Amino acid sequence: MFGIIQSSNSCAYKSLIQDNMKPIIYFLAAATILILACKKETTSTRPLNEIPNSTAMAVDSGSFSNGPYGSVSGKAKIYKTGNNYELALENFSSSNGPDLKVYLSKEKQPVNFVNLGSLKSTSGNQVYPIPSSVNVKDYSFALIHCQQYNHLFGFAPLKP
Amino acid sequence: MKQLLFGLCCFLICNQVNAQGCSDAGFCSLGILKTNAPSTSKKYSLTIGANYGSGEQSTNTFNPYLEYAVRLNNRISGQLKMTAVYASGFLGSTFNVGDILGFINYAVKTNNNNRLGLLSGIKIPLSHSNDKNDEGKPLPLDYQSSIGTFDIIEGINYIIKEKWELNAGIQIPVIHKNKNTFFPDEYTDPRITNFSATNNFKRKSDALLRMGRYFYFKQSSITLKPNILAIYHLGEDSYENRLGNRERIRGSDGLTVNAGIIATKRFRNENDLELIIAAPFVVRDIRPDGLTRSVVANIQYRFRF
Numbered sequence: 001m002f003g004i005i006q007s008s009n010s011c012a013y014k015s016l017i018q019d020n021m022k023p024i025i026y027f028l029a030a031a032t033i034l035i036l037a038c039k040k041e042t043t044s045t046r047p048l049n050e051i052p053n054s055t056a057m058a059v060d061s062g063s064f065s066n067g068p069y070g071s072v073s074g075k076a077k078i079y080k081t082g083n084n085y086e087l088a089l090e091n092f093s094s095s096n097g098p099d100l101k102v103y104l105s106k107e108k109q110p111v112n113f114v115n116l117g118s119l120k121s122t123s124g125n126q127v128y129p130i131p132s133s134v135n136v137k138d139y140s141f142a143l144i145h146c147q148q149y150n151h152l153f154g155f156a157p158l159k160p
Numbered sequence: 161m162k163q164l165l166f167g168l169c170c171f172l173i174c175n176q177v178n179a180q181g182c183s184d185a186g187f188c189s190l191g192i193l194k195t196n197a198p199s200t201s202k203k204y205s206l207t208i209g210a211n212y213g214s215g216e217q218s219t220n221t222f223n224p225y226l227e228y229a230v231r232l233n234n235r236i237s238g239q240l241k242m243t244a245v246y247a248s249g250f251l252g253s254t255f256n257v258g259d260i261l262g263f264i265n266y267a268v269k270t271n272n273n274n275r276l277g278l279l280s281g282i283k284i285p286l287s288h289s290n291d292k293n294d295e296g297k298p299l300p301l302d303y304q305s306s307i308g309t310f311d312i313i314e315g316i317n318y319i320i321k322e323k324w325e326l327n328a329g330i331q332i333p334v335i336h337k338n339k340n341t342f343f344p345d346e347y348t349d350p351r352i353t354n355f356s357a358t359n360n361f362k363r364k365s366d367a368l369l370r371m372g373r374y375f376y377f378k379q380s381s382i383t384l385k386p387n388i389l390a391i392y393h394l395g396e397d398s399y400e401n402r403l404g405n406r407e408r409i410r411g412s413d414g415l416t417v418n419a420g421i422i423a424t425k426r427f428r429n430e431n432d433l434e435l436i437i438a439a440p441f442v443v444r445d446i447r448p449d450g451l452t453r454s455v456v457a458n459i460q461y462r463f464r465f
Contacts, residue, residue, distance in 0.1 A: 113404055134403075
Protein backbone atom coordinates (compact mmCIF):
# COMPACT_ATOMS: atom_id res chain seq x y z
CA MET A 1 0.00 0.00 0.00
CA PHE A 2 2.82 2.34 0.90
CA GLY A 3 4.36 1.54 -2.44
CA ILE A 4 1.15 2.56 -4.22
CA ILE A 5 0.90 5.82 -2.26
CA GLN A 6 4.55 6.55 -2.94
CA SER A 7 4.08 5.73 -6.62
CA SER A 8 0.95 7.89 -6.77
CA ASN A 9 2.75 10.79 -5.07
CA SER A 10 5.68 10.33 -7.35
CA CYS A 11 3.41 10.52 -10.42
CA ALA A 12 1.72 13.65 -9.09
CA TYR A 13 5.12 15.18 -8.37
CA LYS A 14 6.38 14.31 -11.85
CA SER A 15 3.23 15.76 -13.37
CA LEU A 16 3.69 18.95 -11.34
CA ILE A 17 7.31 19.24 -12.47
CA GLN A 18 6.34 18.57 -16.09
CA ASP A 19 3.60 21.21 -15.95
CA ASN A 20 5.96 23.74 -14.46
CA MET A 21 8.79 22.91 -16.83
CA LYS A 22 6.79 23.25 -20.04
CA PRO A 23 6.89 27.05 -20.22
CA ILE A 24 10.60 27.04 -19.38
CA ILE A 25 11.22 24.54 -22.17
CA TYR A 26 9.24 26.72 -24.60
CA PHE A 27 11.20 29.76 -23.45
CA LEU A 28 14.54 28.01 -23.88
CA ALA A 29 13.52 26.67 -27.31
CA ALA A 30 12.66 30.16 -28.48
CA ALA A 31 15.91 31.46 -27.00
CA THR A 32 17.90 28.78 -28.86
CA ILE A 33 16.25 29.72 -32.16
CA LEU A 34 17.20 33.35 -31.59
CA ILE A 35 20.79 32.43 -30.72
CA LEU A 36 21.13 30.21 -33.81
CA ALA A 37 19.92 33.11 -35.91
CA CYS A 38 23.17 34.99 -35.15
CA LYS A 39 25.49 35.69 -38.05
CA LYS A 40 29.24 35.32 -38.06
CA GLU A 41 31.39 38.36 -38.46
CA THR A 42 34.04 38.30 -41.18
CA THR A 43 36.43 40.63 -42.98
CA SER A 44 35.67 41.41 -46.63
CA THR A 45 37.35 39.07 -49.13
CA ARG A 46 37.03 41.46 -52.09
CA PRO A 47 40.62 42.09 -53.38
CA LEU A 48 41.73 45.72 -53.11
CA ASN A 49 44.23 47.66 -55.17
CA GLU A 50 45.05 50.78 -53.16
CA ILE A 51 48.42 52.40 -53.80
CA PRO A 52 50.35 55.01 -51.79
CA ASN A 53 50.82 58.56 -53.03
CA SER A 54 53.11 58.58 -56.09
CA THR A 55 55.51 60.94 -54.32
CA ALA A 56 55.69 58.75 -51.19
CA MET A 57 59.02 57.27 -50.18
CA ALA A 58 59.36 53.84 -48.55
CA VAL A 59 61.22 54.08 -45.24
CA ASP A 60 60.71 50.71 -43.48
CA SER A 61 59.47 47.36 -44.68
CA GLY A 62 59.18 43.67 -43.83
CA SER A 63 57.57 40.43 -44.92
CA PHE A 64 54.67 38.84 -43.09
CA SER A 65 55.00 35.53 -41.27
CA ASN A 66 52.22 33.43 -39.84
CA GLY A 67 51.13 33.99 -36.26
CA PRO A 68 49.74 31.22 -34.03
CA TYR A 69 46.15 31.78 -35.22
CA GLY A 70 46.33 32.61 -38.92
CA SER A 71 48.17 32.52 -42.25
CA VAL A 72 49.39 35.87 -43.55
CA SER A 73 51.68 36.63 -46.51
CA GLY A 74 52.86 39.71 -48.38
CA LYS A 75 54.84 42.79 -47.43
CA ALA A 76 54.29 45.67 -45.00
CA LYS A 77 55.87 48.99 -45.99
CA ILE A 78 55.85 52.35 -44.29
CA TYR A 79 55.74 55.26 -46.72
CA LYS A 80 56.49 58.91 -45.96
CA THR A 81 54.94 61.86 -47.79
CA GLY A 82 56.09 65.17 -46.30
CA ASN A 83 55.43 64.76 -42.58
CA ASN A 84 52.72 62.13 -43.09
CA TYR A 85 53.23 58.39 -42.81
CA GLU A 86 51.13 55.50 -44.02
CA LEU A 87 51.36 51.73 -43.85
CA ALA A 88 50.92 49.81 -47.10
CA LEU A 89 50.17 46.10 -47.29
CA GLU A 90 51.40 44.84 -50.65
CA ASN A 91 50.58 41.54 -52.40
CA PHE A 92 48.82 40.84 -49.17
CA SER A 93 46.82 37.76 -48.25
CA SER A 94 45.39 36.63 -44.92
CA SER A 95 43.15 33.91 -43.59
CA ASN A 96 39.82 35.33 -42.48
CA GLY A 97 38.75 36.09 -38.93
CA PRO A 98 35.95 37.74 -37.02
CA ASP A 99 37.65 40.99 -35.98
CA LEU A 100 40.94 41.53 -37.85
CA LYS A 101 42.81 44.80 -37.23
CA VAL A 102 46.03 46.30 -38.52
CA TYR A 103 48.41 47.34 -35.73
CA LEU A 104 51.77 49.02 -35.54
CA SER A 105 53.30 47.47 -32.46
CA LYS A 106 56.43 47.70 -30.36
CA GLU A 107 56.23 43.95 -29.68
CA LYS A 108 55.24 40.89 -31.67
CA GLN A 109 52.41 40.28 -29.20
CA PRO A 110 50.68 43.67 -29.01
CA VAL A 111 51.03 45.48 -25.68
CA ASN A 112 52.17 48.92 -26.84
CA PHE A 113 50.53 49.46 -30.19
CA VAL A 114 48.67 51.77 -32.53
CA ASN A 115 45.39 50.51 -33.94
CA LEU A 116 45.35 51.63 -37.60
CA GLY A 117 41.85 50.28 -38.16
CA SER A 118 39.95 47.27 -39.38
CA LEU A 119 41.62 45.14 -42.03
CA LYS A 120 39.86 46.29 -45.20
CA SER A 121 40.18 43.02 -47.09
CA THR A 122 41.86 39.64 -46.75
CA SER A 123 43.71 40.18 -50.05
CA GLY A 124 45.25 42.78 -52.36
CA ASN A 125 47.08 46.05 -51.83
CA GLN A 126 45.89 48.27 -48.99
CA VAL A 127 46.94 51.58 -47.43
CA TYR A 128 46.37 52.72 -43.82
CA PRO A 129 47.15 56.28 -42.65
CA ILE A 130 49.28 56.52 -39.51
CA PRO A 131 48.18 59.20 -36.98
CA SER A 132 50.51 62.22 -37.02
CA SER A 133 51.15 61.90 -33.27
CA VAL A 134 52.88 58.54 -33.80
CA ASN A 135 56.66 58.27 -34.07
CA VAL A 136 56.94 55.35 -36.49
CA LYS A 137 60.52 54.63 -35.44
CA ASP A 138 59.18 53.49 -32.06
CA TYR A 139 57.27 50.62 -33.65
CA SER A 140 59.06 47.53 -34.89
CA PHE A 141 56.19 45.37 -36.14
CA ALA A 142 53.14 45.49 -38.38
CA LEU A 143 50.56 43.03 -37.09
CA ILE A 144 47.34 41.45 -38.31
CA HIS A 145 45.54 40.87 -35.06
CA CYS A 146 42.08 39.65 -34.08
CA GLN A 147 41.14 42.24 -31.48
CA GLN A 148 38.00 40.60 -30.10
CA TYR A 149 39.74 37.34 -29.18
CA ASN A 150 43.31 38.72 -28.83
CA HIS A 151 44.65 36.32 -31.45
CA LEU A 152 47.74 37.12 -33.54
CA PHE A 153 47.21 36.16 -37.18
CA GLY A 154 50.49 37.44 -38.64
CA PHE A 155 53.43 39.78 -38.09
CA ALA A 156 55.99 41.64 -40.19
CA PRO A 157 59.20 43.03 -38.61
CA LEU A 158 59.76 46.56 -39.94
CA LYS A 159 63.33 47.46 -40.86
CA PRO A 160 64.95 50.25 -42.92
CA MET B 161 -8.32 63.27 -18.24
CA LYS B 162 -9.14 63.86 -21.91
CA GLN B 163 -7.11 67.05 -21.91
CA LEU B 164 -4.20 65.20 -20.31
CA LEU B 165 -4.26 62.46 -22.94
CA PHE B 166 -4.70 64.93 -25.76
CA GLY B 167 -1.78 66.98 -24.48
CA LEU B 168 0.42 63.91 -24.15
CA CYS B 169 -0.46 62.72 -27.67
CA CYS B 170 0.31 66.16 -29.12
CA PHE B 171 3.62 66.16 -27.28
CA LEU B 172 4.56 62.71 -28.54
CA ILE B 173 3.65 63.54 -32.13
CA CYS B 174 5.35 66.93 -32.18
CA ASN B 175 8.48 66.03 -30.26
CA GLN B 176 11.15 64.99 -32.76
CA VAL B 177 14.27 65.59 -30.69
CA ASN B 178 16.69 62.74 -30.26
CA ALA B 179 17.23 61.37 -26.81
CA GLN B 180 17.95 58.36 -24.71
CA GLY B 181 15.02 55.99 -24.80
CA CYS B 182 15.83 53.60 -22.02
CA SER B 183 18.87 51.98 -20.59
CA ASP B 184 20.07 49.03 -22.64
CA ALA B 185 16.61 47.40 -22.88
CA GLY B 186 17.12 47.28 -19.17
CA PHE B 187 15.52 48.47 -16.03
CA CYS B 188 12.97 50.96 -17.28
CA SER B 189 11.16 48.13 -19.09
CA LEU B 190 11.39 45.62 -16.26
CA GLY B 191 8.55 44.12 -14.23
CA ILE B 192 7.21 46.37 -11.54
CA LEU B 193 9.36 49.27 -12.77
CA LYS B 194 7.30 49.32 -15.96
CA THR B 195 3.80 48.22 -15.01
CA ASN B 196 2.24 46.76 -11.95
CA ALA B 197 0.24 43.85 -13.28
CA PRO B 198 -3.22 43.46 -11.73
CA SER B 199 -3.68 40.63 -9.29
CA THR B 200 -4.38 37.27 -10.82
CA SER B 201 -5.19 33.75 -9.71
CA LYS B 202 -2.86 32.26 -12.30
CA LYS B 203 0.65 31.31 -11.45
CA TYR B 204 2.50 31.66 -14.74
CA SER B 205 2.66 34.07 -17.62
CA LEU B 206 4.43 34.14 -20.95
CA THR B 207 4.77 37.50 -22.67
CA ILE B 208 5.61 38.12 -26.30
CA GLY B 209 6.38 41.66 -27.24
CA ALA B 210 8.32 44.00 -29.45
CA ASN B 211 9.26 47.61 -29.51
CA TYR B 212 10.18 49.94 -32.31
CA GLY B 213 12.43 52.94 -31.95
CA SER B 214 13.73 55.59 -34.27
CA GLY B 215 17.21 56.67 -33.24
CA GLU B 216 20.33 58.63 -34.22
CA GLN B 217 20.53 59.40 -37.95
CA SER B 218 17.25 57.51 -38.51
CA THR B 219 18.63 54.22 -37.24
CA ASN B 220 15.52 52.07 -36.84
CA THR B 221 15.51 49.37 -34.20
CA PHE B 222 13.02 46.54 -33.85
CA ASN B 223 13.39 44.80 -30.52
CA PRO B 224 11.39 41.58 -29.99
CA TYR B 225 11.39 39.97 -26.57
CA LEU B 226 10.06 37.00 -24.69
CA GLU B 227 9.32 37.02 -20.98
CA TYR B 228 8.40 34.19 -18.65
CA ALA B 229 7.12 34.94 -15.17
CA VAL B 230 6.14 32.79 -12.23
CA ARG B 231 4.34 33.84 -9.08
CA LEU B 232 5.84 31.78 -6.27
CA ASN B 233 3.48 33.07 -3.59
CA ASN B 234 1.53 36.23 -2.72
CA ARG B 235 4.72 38.16 -2.13
CA ILE B 236 7.40 36.77 -4.40
CA SER B 237 7.50 36.47 -8.17
CA GLY B 238 10.32 35.85 -10.61
CA GLN B 239 10.80 36.82 -14.24
CA LEU B 240 13.11 35.85 -17.04
CA LYS B 241 13.33 38.00 -20.14
CA MET B 242 15.24 37.58 -23.37
CA THR B 243 15.69 40.26 -25.99
CA ALA B 244 16.90 40.50 -29.59
CA VAL B 245 17.46 43.47 -31.88
CA TYR B 246 17.16 44.13 -35.58
CA ALA B 247 18.77 47.47 -36.42
CA SER B 248 18.80 49.17 -39.79
CA GLY B 249 20.25 52.47 -40.99
CA PHE B 250 22.59 54.08 -43.49
CA LEU B 251 25.54 51.96 -42.27
CA GLY B 252 23.75 48.64 -42.86
CA SER B 253 21.58 46.29 -40.90
CA THR B 254 22.14 43.71 -38.19
CA PHE B 255 20.19 41.17 -36.19
CA ASN B 256 21.39 39.50 -33.04
CA VAL B 257 20.25 38.30 -29.66
CA GLY B 258 20.54 40.95 -26.96
CA ASP B 259 20.41 40.20 -23.26
CA ILE B 260 18.91 37.82 -20.75
CA LEU B 261 17.40 39.55 -17.74
CA GLY B 262 16.47 37.68 -14.61
CA PHE B 263 14.84 39.32 -11.63
CA ILE B 264 12.77 38.79 -8.53
CA ASN B 265 9.94 41.00 -7.30
CA TYR B 266 9.06 41.10 -3.63
CA ALA B 267 5.85 42.69 -2.35
CA VAL B 268 6.74 44.20 1.01
CA LYS B 269 3.36 45.59 1.92
CA THR B 270 -0.04 44.75 0.52
CA ASN B 271 -3.20 46.46 1.66
CA ASN B 272 -6.13 47.98 -0.12
CA ASN B 273 -4.64 51.39 -0.51
CA ASN B 274 -0.88 51.29 -0.74
CA ARG B 275 1.56 48.76 -2.13
CA LEU B 276 5.32 48.59 -1.87
CA GLY B 277 7.42 46.33 -4.10
CA LEU B 278 11.13 45.63 -4.42
CA LEU B 279 12.95 44.35 -7.47
CA SER B 280 16.38 42.79 -7.72
CA GLY B 281 17.89 41.40 -10.87
CA ILE B 282 20.75 40.89 -13.26
CA LYS B 283 21.33 41.48 -16.95
CA ILE B 284 23.56 39.10 -18.89
CA PRO B 285 24.70 40.13 -22.39
CA LEU B 286 24.43 37.54 -25.15
CA SER B 287 26.65 39.35 -27.64
CA HIS B 288 30.02 41.13 -27.61
CA SER B 289 28.48 44.27 -29.09
CA ASN B 290 30.72 43.99 -32.14
CA ASP B 291 28.45 43.13 -35.06
CA LYS B 292 29.72 44.32 -38.44
CA ASN B 293 28.00 45.48 -41.62
CA ASP B 294 28.08 43.60 -44.93
CA GLU B 295 31.48 45.09 -45.76
CA GLY B 296 32.91 43.76 -42.50
CA LYS B 297 33.21 47.23 -40.96
CA PRO B 298 32.51 47.75 -37.25
CA LEU B 299 29.20 49.39 -36.40
CA PRO B 300 28.39 51.88 -33.63
CA LEU B 301 26.45 50.79 -30.57
CA ASP B 302 23.22 52.11 -32.14
CA TYR B 303 23.34 48.98 -34.34
CA GLN B 304 24.33 46.54 -31.60
CA SER B 305 21.89 44.26 -29.82
CA SER B 306 23.50 44.72 -26.40
CA ILE B 307 25.87 47.08 -24.64
CA GLY B 308 27.83 44.01 -23.57
CA THR B 309 27.81 44.54 -19.81
CA PHE B 310 26.79 42.30 -16.93
CA ASP B 311 24.58 44.53 -14.80
CA ILE B 312 23.04 44.47 -11.35
CA ILE B 313 19.58 46.03 -11.20
CA GLU B 314 17.80 47.14 -8.04
CA GLY B 315 14.43 48.86 -7.89
CA ILE B 316 11.57 49.96 -5.69
CA ASN B 317 7.94 50.56 -6.57
CA TYR B 318 5.33 52.32 -4.45
CA ILE B 319 1.66 52.60 -5.35
CA ILE B 320 -0.43 55.09 -3.42
CA LYS B 321 -4.15 54.44 -3.12
CA GLU B 322 -4.11 52.51 -6.42
CA LYS B 323 -3.72 55.84 -8.21
CA TRP B 324 -0.24 57.20 -8.04
CA GLU B 325 2.88 55.19 -8.69
CA LEU B 326 6.49 56.00 -7.87
CA ASN B 327 9.45 53.96 -9.11
CA ALA B 328 13.13 54.30 -8.38
CA GLY B 329 15.94 52.09 -9.60
CA ILE B 330 19.59 51.76 -10.34
CA GLN B 331 21.41 49.75 -13.01
CA ILE B 332 25.11 49.14 -12.33
CA PRO B 333 27.44 47.56 -14.91
CA VAL B 334 29.76 45.24 -12.99
CA ILE B 335 31.55 43.30 -15.74
CA HIS B 336 32.34 44.80 -19.12
CA LYS B 337 32.33 42.32 -21.98
CA ASN B 338 31.96 45.01 -24.65
CA LYS B 339 34.27 44.24 -27.59
CA ASN B 340 33.02 46.95 -29.91
CA THR B 341 35.72 48.29 -32.28
CA PHE B 342 33.93 51.21 -33.93
CA PHE B 343 35.87 54.33 -34.95
CA PRO B 344 33.91 56.84 -37.05
CA ASP B 345 36.99 57.68 -39.18
CA GLU B 346 36.73 54.29 -40.91
CA TYR B 347 33.75 55.68 -42.85
CA THR B 348 33.61 58.56 -45.32
CA ASP B 349 29.86 59.37 -45.08
CA PRO B 350 29.56 62.78 -43.33
CA ARG B 351 26.64 61.54 -41.21
CA ILE B 352 29.11 59.31 -39.33
CA THR B 353 30.32 62.29 -37.27
CA ASN B 354 27.13 61.96 -35.19
CA PHE B 355 28.45 58.71 -33.73
CA SER B 356 31.14 58.57 -31.03
CA ALA B 357 34.09 56.18 -31.12
CA THR B 358 33.22 53.20 -28.93
CA ASN B 359 36.26 50.93 -29.20
CA ASN B 360 36.22 48.68 -26.07
CA PHE B 361 33.43 50.86 -24.66
CA LYS B 362 32.85 51.08 -20.92
CA ARG B 363 29.55 52.32 -19.58
CA LYS B 364 28.64 54.00 -16.30
CA SER B 365 25.60 53.34 -14.12
CA ASP B 366 22.09 54.76 -14.49
CA ALA B 367 19.57 55.86 -11.89
CA LEU B 368 15.84 55.92 -12.64
CA LEU B 369 12.90 57.79 -11.21
CA ARG B 370 9.38 57.46 -12.59
CA MET B 371 6.05 58.89 -11.54
CA GLY B 372 2.79 57.67 -13.03
CA ARG B 373 -0.94 58.05 -12.50
CA TYR B 374 -3.41 55.20 -13.05
CA PHE B 375 -6.74 55.76 -14.76
CA TYR B 376 -9.14 52.82 -14.69
CA PHE B 377 -11.90 52.26 -17.23
CA LYS B 378 -13.67 49.34 -15.62
CA GLN B 379 -16.34 48.79 -18.29
CA SER B 380 -13.76 48.20 -20.98
CA SER B 381 -11.12 46.70 -18.63
CA ILE B 382 -8.58 49.23 -19.77
CA THR B 383 -5.99 50.91 -17.58
CA LEU B 384 -4.04 53.95 -18.66
CA LYS B 385 -0.88 55.13 -16.97
CA PRO B 386 0.64 58.38 -18.21
CA ASN B 387 4.06 58.75 -16.68
CA ILE B 388 7.20 60.81 -16.53
CA LEU B 389 10.48 58.89 -16.53
CA ALA B 390 13.80 60.46 -15.57
CA ILE B 391 17.08 58.59 -16.11
CA TYR B 392 20.34 60.01 -14.83
CA HIS B 393 23.52 58.60 -16.34
CA LEU B 394 25.89 58.74 -13.39
CA GLY B 395 29.20 59.31 -15.14
CA GLU B 396 30.98 59.74 -18.41
CA ASP B 397 31.41 56.62 -20.52
CA SER B 398 34.82 55.85 -21.99
CA TYR B 399 36.52 54.12 -24.92
CA GLU B 400 40.02 53.03 -25.90
CA ASN B 401 41.66 55.29 -28.48
CA ARG B 402 43.92 54.18 -31.34
CA LEU B 403 46.99 54.30 -29.10
CA GLY B 404 45.39 51.96 -26.57
CA ASN B 405 44.67 54.70 -24.01
CA ARG B 406 41.27 55.06 -22.32
CA GLU B 407 39.45 58.33 -23.03
CA ARG B 408 36.33 59.70 -21.39
CA ILE B 409 33.48 60.70 -23.67
CA ARG B 410 32.68 64.27 -22.67
CA GLY B 411 28.99 65.03 -22.23
CA SER B 412 27.89 61.38 -22.06
CA ASP B 413 26.68 61.76 -18.47
CA GLY B 414 23.54 63.59 -17.37
CA LEU B 415 19.78 63.61 -17.39
CA THR B 416 17.19 62.26 -19.79
CA VAL B 417 13.48 62.84 -19.16
CA ASN B 418 10.82 60.94 -21.07
CA ALA B 419 7.05 61.28 -21.16
CA GLY B 420 5.02 58.22 -21.96
CA ILE B 421 1.73 56.45 -21.65
CA ILE B 422 1.05 52.80 -20.93
CA ALA B 423 -2.32 51.34 -21.93
CA THR B 424 -3.32 47.88 -20.74
CA LYS B 425 -6.41 45.97 -21.89
CA ARG B 426 -7.28 42.96 -19.76
CA PHE B 427 -9.33 40.11 -21.17
CA ARG B 428 -11.73 37.74 -19.40
CA ASN B 429 -9.21 34.91 -19.42
CA GLU B 430 -6.82 37.25 -17.55
CA ASN B 431 -4.50 37.64 -20.54
CA ASP B 432 -3.65 41.21 -21.36
CA LEU B 433 -2.51 43.43 -24.20
CA GLU B 434 -0.21 46.35 -23.45
CA LEU B 435 0.75 49.33 -25.57
CA ILE B 436 3.40 51.89 -24.68
CA ILE B 437 4.45 55.04 -26.44
CA ALA B 438 7.16 57.32 -25.09
CA ALA B 439 9.39 60.15 -26.19
CA PRO B 440 12.06 62.25 -24.50
CA PHE B 441 12.09 65.98 -23.91
CA VAL B 442 15.33 66.40 -21.95
CA VAL B 443 18.44 64.74 -23.34
CA ARG B 444 22.11 64.14 -22.66
CA ASP B 445 24.57 66.06 -24.87
CA ILE B 446 26.33 62.92 -26.15
CA ARG B 447 24.80 59.44 -26.20
CA PRO B 448 27.45 56.94 -27.34
CA ASP B 449 25.60 53.91 -25.96
CA GLY B 450 23.26 53.91 -28.96
CA LEU B 451 20.12 54.08 -26.85
CA THR B 452 19.11 57.29 -28.56
CA ARG B 453 15.48 57.36 -29.59
CA SER B 454 13.22 60.12 -30.83
CA VAL B 455 10.20 57.95 -30.09
CA VAL B 456 9.63 54.44 -28.77
CA ALA B 457 6.51 52.30 -29.27
CA ASN B 458 6.01 48.96 -27.57
CA ILE B 459 3.37 46.26 -27.89
CA GLN B 460 3.11 43.05 -25.92
CA TYR B 461 0.63 40.26 -25.25
CA ARG B 462 0.71 38.30 -22.01
CA PHE B 463 -0.69 34.79 -21.71
CA ARG B 464 -1.58 33.71 -18.20
CA PHE B 465 -1.97 30.08 -17.21
